[in-house]
Amino acid sequence: MIVINNVTKRYPDGFTALSNIHLTVESGEKVCITGHSGAGKSTLLKIIAGISPPTSGSVVINNTSLNPHNSSLKALWRRQFGLMFEDHKLLFDRSVFHNVLLPLEIIGAHSFKQCAQKVRAALDKVGLAAFEKSLPATLSGGEQQRLCMARALVHNPRILLIDEPTANLDADYALQISDLLLGFNQLGVTLLIATHDQALISRLNPRCVGLLQGHILP
Amino acid sequence: MKAWIRAHARCFQLTFLRIIHAPFSYLFNLSVIAVTFCLPLAFYVLLCNFQSLIETRSPTPQISLFLSNDAQDNDVLALEQRLQKSEAIDKFHFVSRDQALSSIHGLSGFSSLSELVSVLGRNPLPHAFVVQAKSNSPKNLEHLKQEFQKWPKVSHVQVDSAWAQRIEDALSLGQYTVWTFSVLLAFMLISVSFNTIRLQILTHQAEIELTYLLGASHAYIRRPYLYYGTFLGLFGALLAWLMVATGLMAINQQLALLATHFNFHISLSHLSGQDSLSVCVFCAGFGWLGAWISVSRNIFALRLL
Ligand SMILES: Nc1ncnc2c1ncn2[C@@H]1O[C@H](COP(=O)(O)OP(=O)(O)OP(=O)(O)O)[C@@H](O)[C@H]1O
Numbered sequence: 098m099i100v101i102n103n104v105t106k107r108y109p110d111g112f113t114a115l116s117n118i119h120l121t122v123e124s125g126e127k128v129c130i131t132g133h134s135g136a137g138k139s140t141l142l143k144i145i146a147g148i149s150p151p152t153s154g155s156v157v158i159n160n161t162s163l164n165p166h167n168s169s170l171k172a173l174w175r176r177q178f179g180l181m182f183e184d185h186k187l188l189f190d191r192s193v194f195h196n197v198l199l200p201l202e203i204i205g206a207h208s209f210k211q212c213a214q215k216v217r218a219a220l221d222k223v224g225l226a227a228f229e230k231s232l233p234a235t236l237s238g239g240e241q242q243r244l245c246m247a248r249a250l251v252h253n254p255r256i257l258l259i260d261e262p263t264a265n266l267d268a269d270y271a272l273q274i275s276d277l278l279l280g281f282n283q284l285g286v287t288l289l290i291a292t293h294d295q296a297l298i299s300r301l302n303p304r305c306v307g308l309l310q311g312h313i314l315p
Numbered sequence: 316m317k318a319w320i321r322a323h324a325r326c327f328q329l330t331f332l333r334i335i336h337a338p339f340s341y342l343f344n345l346s347v348i349a350v351t352f353c354l355p356l357a358f359y360v361l362l363c364n365f366q367s368l369i370e371t372r373s374p375t376p377q378i379s380l381f382l383s384n385d386a387q388d389n390d391v392l393a394l395e396q397r398l399q400k401s402e403a404i405d406k407f408h409f410v411s412r413d414q415a416l417s418s419i420h421g422l423s424g425f426s427s428l429s430e431l432v433s434v435l436g437r438n439p440l441p442h443a444f445v446v447q448a449k450s451n452s453p454k455n456l457e458h459l460k461q462e463f464q465k466w467p468k469v470s471h472v473q474v475d476s477a478w479a480q481r482i483e484d485a486l487s488l489g490q491y492t493v494w495t496f497s498v499l500l501a502f503m504l505i506s507v508s509f510n511t512i513r514l515q516i517l518t519h520q521a522e523i524e525l526t527y528l529l530g531a532s533h534a535y536i537r538r539p540y541l542y543y544g545t546f547l548g549l550f551g552a553l554l555a556w557l558m559v560a561t562g563l564m565a566i567n568q569q570l571a572l573l574a575t576h577f578n579f580h581i582s583l584s585h586l587s588g589q590d591s592l593s594v595c596v597f598c599a600g601f602g603w604l605g606a607w608i609s610v611s612r613n614i615f616a617l618r619l620l
C-alpha cells in the first residue's frame with residue numbers, strides 16, 4: 098500500500114508543483130494520474146520513486162517511510178519500482194540487451210545466465226526479441242518506448258511507476274502495452290500511470306486521479 | 316559474497332570495455348604517466364645500483380673494543396662468550412696485550428716504546444677485541460658502539476666509520492631527491508587521474524544519472540571509475556618499469572663492451588621484485604586516490620547523490 102501524506106513540492110526556483118497531496122493506493126490497484134501538461138504528474142511519480150525529495154509531507158510504502166536523507170536507503174527504495182520515464186533515458190551507446198540488463202546489474206542478485214534469461218523474457222513480452230543486439234538509436238520511437246517498458250519490467254517489480262507509456266505508440270502497440278500492463282496487474286502488480294491517453298484509460302479501467310496545477314481534483 | 320564478487324568482476328569487465336572503447340586516449344594518458352615516472356624511477360634504480368656497488372667494493376669497517384687494564388682472563392672469556400652470542404656480529408678476533416705489543420715491536424721507530432715497557436716493568440697496552448658487524452651502516456655501527464660501551468671491563472670503543480658516514484650522506488641526499496620526485500609524481504598521478512575521470516564522468520553523465528535513478532548505490536556508481544584510475548596508475552607504472560628495463564639493457568650492453576677493454580665487470584640491475592611491487596602499489600594507489608577525489612567531486616556536481 099502506498100500512502101502519500103500531505104506532500105508539497107516546491108522547486109528551488111520557487112515554483113510550487115504540488116500542494117498538499119493526499120493519496121492512498123492499495124497494493125494491486127491500478128491508478129491513472131491525469132491532468133493537463135504541467136499539472137505535476139511526473140513530479141508526483143518522481144516523489145514516490147524517491148528521485149525528487151518532497152518539500153514537506155511523507156511517502157509510506159507497506160509501513161516503511163521514505164527517508165530522503167539516507168542515500169543508501171533511497172537507493173534500495175528505488176529498486177522496488179519498475180520505472181518508465183517520460184524522456185525514456187535509454188543508453189544509446191549500448192545494445193538493447195544491455196539497456197534492459199541494467200536494473201538487474203544494479204540489483205546484482207543473479208548470475209549473468211539468469212539475468213540473460215530474464216532480459217530475453219522481458220524483450221519477448223514487448224515484442225523486441227529480434228532486436229536484442231541492435232542499438233537503441235536504430236529503433237523507432239515506438240520501439241524505444243517498448244524497450245523502456247521491458248527495462249521497467251525486467252526485475253519483476255511489485256509496483257510500476259509509469260510516465261506516459263503510450264505517448265509514441267500507434268493504436269495497435271498501445272493496445273498491446275495496455276494488455277501487458279493489465280496482465281501484470283492481474284498478477285498483483287500495483288500500477289501508477291501518468292497519462293493523457295484516453296484509449297489507455299478506457300482499456301485499463303483504472304481509478305483516475307485528476308491533478309490541476311498541483312492540486313488533486315475532488 | 317557471491318554477489319559482491321560478481322559485481323566486481325562485472326565492473327572489471329566494464330572498465331576494460333571502456334578502455335578498449337577509447338584505447339588512444341587511454342594510451343596517451345598512460346604514456347604521460349609512464350614518461351614522467353620514468354625519470355625518478357631510473358634515478359632510483361641507479362641509486363640502488365650505486366649503493367650495492369659501494370657495499371660490495373668497499374673495505375668493511377671494524378670496531379675495536381679496548382678492555383680496561385685490570386681485565387683478567389675470565390673477564391676476557393666472558394666478553395668472548397657475549398660476542399659469540401650477539402646476533403649483530405659477523406666475526407671477531409681477540410688481540411691480547413702481548414700480541415699488540417709484539418706487533419708494535421715489529422714496526423720501526425717504536426723501539427723506545429719497548430724501552431719504556433722495560434722501564435715501567437709492565438705492558439701499558441690493553442687487551443682488545445676487533446669486531447666486524449653484520450650491517451655496516453653508520454647507524455648500526457654507532458648503535459653497536461653505544462652498546463659495547465655499556466659492557467663490563469670495556470674501557471673504550473673505537474669505530475672507523477667516517478668514510479661510511481660520508482657515503483651514507485651522499486646516498487641519503489640521493490634518497491631525498493627520490494622522495495621529492497615521488498611527491499611530485501604523486502601529485503601528477505592524482506591530477507592526471509582526476510582529470511581523466513572528470514572527462515569520463517562528463518561523457519557518461521546520462522548513464523550515471525540513469526543508474527542512480529534505477530537504484531544504484533554510490534559504491535556501484537563509483538566503482539568503475541575507481542578501477543579506471545587504479546589501472547591508469549598501475550599500467551603507467553608497469554610501462555615506466557619496462558622503459559627503464561629497456562634503458563638498462565642498452566646501458567649494460569655498453570658496459571659489457573667497456574669491460575672487455577678495461578678488465579672489470581659492472582652491470583646495472585633493475586629493481587628487486589619487492590621494490591617493483593611497491594612502485595606498482597604506489598602508482599595504483601595514487602591513481603585510485605585521484606579517481607576517488609574526482610568521482611566524489613564531479614558526481615556530486617551532477618546534483619544526484
Ligand atoms: N526541476 C524543476 N525545476 C523547476 N520547475 C520544475 C522542475 N521540474 C518540473 N517543474 C515544473 O513543475 C511543473 C510540473 O511539472 P511536471 O513535469 O510534473 O508536469 P507533468 O504534469 O508531468 O506535465 P506533462 O504532461 O507535460 O509531462 C511544471 O510547470 C514544470 O515547469
Ligand SMILES: [Mg+2]
Nearest residue numbers: 138139183260
Ligand atoms: Mg510529465
